[in-house]
Structure formats: structure tokens, C-alpha cells
Amino acid sequence: MSLPHALLTALVERPSSGSDLAARFDKTIGYFWRATHQQIYRELARLEEAGLIQSLPEETTRGRKRAYKILPTGRKELKRWIALNEDPPFLRDDLMVRLWAEAAVGPTKLDKEIERRLKLHTERLETYRKYEARDYGGDDHPRDVALRYLVLRCGIRYESYWIQAATEALEILKADKPCKPDKGATAAKKRPTGK
């Protein structure tokens, strides 16, 4: 589970409130580990409970900003976690399930949905490329910058990977080739069989 450690990392950079963190997540590591503000507030409360962070001693009523800073134990826990041995999480890609299902009971209108998503991923890719041009112009970066740049490049590659997959899927879906002998013959007739 990475969320608490993603928060600790963000707090290493500077003390922040829940809404600060939510906003920064949207811009940076959030592309690799999304979190809603509810998750963030809950996790911050837990981290404080565990003594890894501390809320700055300003007024702490509901509705007012409440900044947290990381404590030495939090830093230590973060370093411990980074190198932990864990099995990589399994990929969960619903597009693959859809393609698999389409192979079994298609054809469907899956191509429309893929085109829609293709647009989303293309936009995300463009955003990343802008970040790249803006923040990582030269080469020979210091270690920490090189790591952050690598994370961004992985984002770029992941979007490219997705775009290629979707493009090839569309080629197959639109080729209007036959399935095996019969099987889906009736479906090709385009009868509006109700919904």
C-alpha cells in the first residue's frame, strides 16, 4: 500500500495541508497513484496517530487549513519502505478484459469506446510532453532530478503503450473480418436486438 508513503514523500518536500497535497497529487505523482481528498485526510489522521507526522500547532478546527510536517520517525519509515521486498502488484486493465470478451461474443460497439479513450490518453500524453519540455530541458541531471525525470518518462511511455494498443485494437475491430466459420454470423446483420 503506497498512499501513506506517497504522502510522506510529499511532506518531505515541505509541510502541507490536506488540500495542498490533493492539489500536488494531481500534478505530479498522482498520475501514478491517484487519491481522493477523503483518502488523503484519513491517511493523514492515521499517520499522525502513528506518530510519523505532526500537525503544525495552529488552530485546528474544522474548515481551517491544517498543515502537517514530517517527523524523523516518518522519514525513517519512508526510507525503510522504499527498499521493502514486495511482489509487484498485478496489472488490472479492463480494456484487455473487454477485448477478450469481444473475441468471445463480438462484434459490439467497442470501437466507439476505444476511440473515446484514445482521445483521453492522447491528451494526457501531450500534457506529459509539456512537463518534459518545461522541466527537463538539458541532460546530465543530478541524481534526484534524473529519478523524477525517469518517472515522467515512464508516464510518457505508458500512455504511448496504451495508445498503440488501442490503435491496433481499432484496426482489428474495423477490419470487418469474419470470425471463425459461423458463430457470430447473426450478429453481423446489425439487427437492433434491443439495447
Add this chain to the structure above:
Amino acid sequence: MSLPHALLTALVERPSSGSDLAARFDKTIGYFWRATHQQIYRELARLEEAGLIQSLPEETTRGRKRAYKILPTGRKELKRWIALNEDPPFLRDDLMVRLWAEAAVGPTKLDKEIERRLKLHTERLETYRKYEARDYGGDDHPRDVALRYLVLRCGIRYESYWIQAATEALEILKADKPCKPDKGATAAKKRPTGK
């Protein structure tokens, strides 16, 4: 949520029991949507409750195989779901969080962990390549085979993507370059500040 529809897809191919499905998941679409046997049994019960599948009328006691077949409503639901408009799920990659964290508080022993995972992903890639050679020799496949082959190729590309990311990460981590000026100097002292 794709699990029920992954199960429906598997049941289109042939009626199966929970343990059959668990075994087949391990070999095929499971690489893109993993499920434990508990999830599968629960989901099968729900699907039967919803009238989308039906358990074959054999004895139905605990401990004995219990096969399900898909019903026409199940097929219909599957076709409906395939083309549904849904936003793509967010990527959740803990390696990226670790790299980001390493940039903030490193260096750590993250390189060891990455090497360990690299081996896992390399093995998975080899497995996929074997499937490819075994099942998709020629070209010009019929539509359904082409789709299944695409899913496998995406698996291959995903593993390659991961391997490249890990390799580049190792290059940076092992280069032993300086971070920005000072910053992590105190952390190098290794004082056990008492958990």
C-alpha cells in the same frame, strides 16, 4: 469492475466450476485481471443470484464440483458491458512512488528490490513469448484469434515496458551521482533514533 464480466467471458467458452475458472484465469486473462478463488466463488454466487448464470443441476453440496453455465441474459449483459463508456482506471504503480520517494530521501537499497522484480518480470515475459510461439505462429488470423493475440502482445509489451523502466532506474541508482548540494547529509549518519 471487470471480474464478473471476465467470468462471463470464460463461461461463454464452456461451462465451468469455480476451480476450473481459477485455473484458467491463471493461464489466460488472469495476467490482466487477477482474482483469488474467494473472489471467484463470491462472484459466481452473485451472478447466479442475478440470473445471469445457472449452476448445472448436479448435487450441490460443499466440497463437490459445481459447474455453472451462462444464460442468455448473461450473454446479453456481457455484450452490453463490453462497449460501456467508462473512464480508464488510473494506473497504480508502486515502483513509481518508490522512485519518487528515493529522489526525496535516498539513497536507499532500492536497487536490490528492483533487481529482484526485474527477474520476476523477465520470467513472465519469457512465459508470454512461449505462449506466442505456441499459439500464434502464422499471420492473418481470423478476427477472434487476432484479438486474443493482441491481448497477449500487450502483455508482452507491458512486461518489456516494465523491464526498460527498471533497467533505467538501476542505471541511475548505481551511477552514484551526487544529489543536490547537501540535503541528505544528516540522514547518512545512521543514528538509530528509536523506532
Add this chain to the structure above:
DNA sequence: CATAACATGTAATGAGTTACATGATTAA
């Protein structure tokens, strides 16, 4: 018939999501 392996299932926990509630700040 005892034991291992298989097949199905229950229970508890925790992460993630959605809907909503409440206090504070800002702007018309």
C-alpha cells in the same frame, strides 16, 4: 481407513469510492 489434495465456502480486515455534512473564507 488414514491422509493428502482438491473444491467450496465463511469471516475479518482494509483500501478505495461516492455521497454528503459542516465550518471558514472570500467576493458580490
Add this chain to the structure above:
DNA sequence: TTAATCATGTAACTCATTACATGTTATG
């Protein structure tokens, strides 16, 4: 001073994971 927005938080629910429980079949 009211309305809009921001910031924090609660509650309910679902999915996923882990540990465990129970019954059946196959093997010696």
C-alpha cells in the same frame, strides 16, 4: 450579509486480501 468557494471531515458501501473452516475425492 448572503452566496459561492474552499477545507476538512463523516458515513456507507464495494472490492480485494488473508486466514481459516468444512466437506469430497483420490491414494497408499
